[in-house]
Amino acid sequence: MLNKIEKKILAGGGITFDEALALTRFKGEDILDLVSAGNRVARHFKGNSLEICSIINARSHGCSEDCSFCAQSYRYNAGVRPYPMTAPEKILEQAISMEKAGAGSFSIVTSGRGISEGDLDKVISALILLKKETGLKLCASLGIIDERKALLLKEAGLSMYHHNLESPSTFFPWVCTTHTFEERVNTVKAAQKAGLRVCSGGIVGLGETPAQRVELAFAILDLGVDSVPVNFLHPIAGTPLEHREPPLPLACLQTLAIFRLVLPQSVIRLCGGRKEGLRSLQPLAFMAGANGVMIGDYLTTKGEDLKRDFQLFADLGLVPR
Numbered sequence: 228m229l230n231k232i233e234k235k236i237l238a239g240g241g242i243t244f245d246e247a248l249a250l251t252r253f254k255g256e257d258i259l260d261l262v263s264a265g266n267r268v269a270r271h272f273k274g275n276s277l278e279i280c281s282i283i284n285a286r287s288h289g290c291s292e293d294c295s296f297c298a299q300s301y302r303y304n305a306g307v308r309p310y311p312m313t314a315p316e317k318i319l320e321q322a323i324s325m326e327k328a329g330a331g332s333f334s335i336v337t338s339g340r341g342i343s344e345g346d347l348d349k350v351i352s353a354l355i356l357l358k359k360e361t362g363l364k365l366c367a368s369l370g371i372i373d374e375r376k377a378l379l380l381k382e383a384g385l386s387m388y389h390h391n392l393e394s395p396s397t398f399f400p401w402v403c404t405t406h407t408f409e410e411r412v413n414t415v416k417a418a419q420k421a422g423l424r425v426c427s428g429g430i431v432g433l434g435e436t437p438a439q440r441v442e443l444a445f446a447i448l449d450l451g452v453d454s455v456p457v458n459f460l461h462p463i464a465g466t467p468l469e470h471r472e473p474p475l476p477l478a479c480l481q482t483l484a485i486f487r488l489v490l491p492q493s494v495i496r497l498c499g500g501r502k503e504g505l506r507s508l509q510p511l512a513f514m515a516g517a518n519g520v521m522i523g524d525y526l527t528t529k530g531e532d533l534k535r536d537f538q539l540f541a542d543l544g545l546v547p548r
């Protein structure tokens with residue numbers, strides 16, 4: 228069955244929902260066959276290039292929302308240091324250092340349901356500065372926005388807007404009660420309408436079933452997004468999910484490979500929780516279909532060592548784009 232699915236995808240066809248569902252039932256060694264199929268599909272459509280991005284947490288904590296995995300909600304005491312919007316010059320400093328480290332794109336991320344007009348002005352100033360002083364592709368993740376705000380960001384030099392769906396629609400109410408899955412979808416559509424590319428994925432391991440992970444992959448496919456961040460739960464003390472175990476490494480690889488088969492044309496970007504979820508199997512993630520990665524620190528947690536990351540990419544024969 229897997230061979231048939233792979234051939235169909237390589238010929239330009241798509242996997243069906245039921246076929247993808249059947250892949251969630253693979254166990255043990257069969258998962259490694261699935262990983263190989265993910266690798267062949269990724270190499271066919273994406274070659275050996277690797278998209279490398281990095282982020283800055285430009286405004287920390289104080290968010291009104293109650294996303295159960297997030298350390299930045301004011302409702303949880305996760306020990307995160309709050310600070311207001313970072314000055315454009317500081318953002319530039321961080322962007323230059325990550326460009327030197329090897330990142331090709333850089334995202335300005337702010338905590339919160341959305342972004343105020345005042346902070347939007349500051350992000351716009353930062354984008355104009357980064358456009359002038361770096362060669363980075365510019366990305367932003369500012370919560371729920373409408374088309375007008377998306378257009379202003381595009382005019383300032385933004386290439387891509389990031390807004391995760393986070394979790395499938397059928398599980399989203401267990402992840403967040405203060406906004407809806409539809410509001411997230413509407414933001415993706417608003418950014419696309421403004422002519423921005425979109426980066427939208429989710430977090431694996433919040434309590435959703437394997438079948439619901441397939442639902443998420445197909446929801447992303449329906450939206451036609453360009454880049455798909457795949458995060459794995461990194462349970463943070465003080466959040467409602469602090470005691471939930473991250474998904475097992477083989478389950479992470481299985482999910483990555485299924486995402487690659489469902490979304491053969493998109494960048495599948497390995498992001499937060501890669502160390503906690505994949506553990507010693509992390510190199511295999513790039514052989515399961517991932518062709519993008521986030522380097523450096525995450526929003527509230529430390530990232531991987533940069534030297535070790537770039538050694539890994541070189542050892543795997545991946546060429547940063």
Ligand code: SF4
Nearest residue numbers: 290292294297338339
């Ligand atoms: S994920 Fe975003 S919207 Fe949700 S609590 Fe964290 S900062 Fe707020």
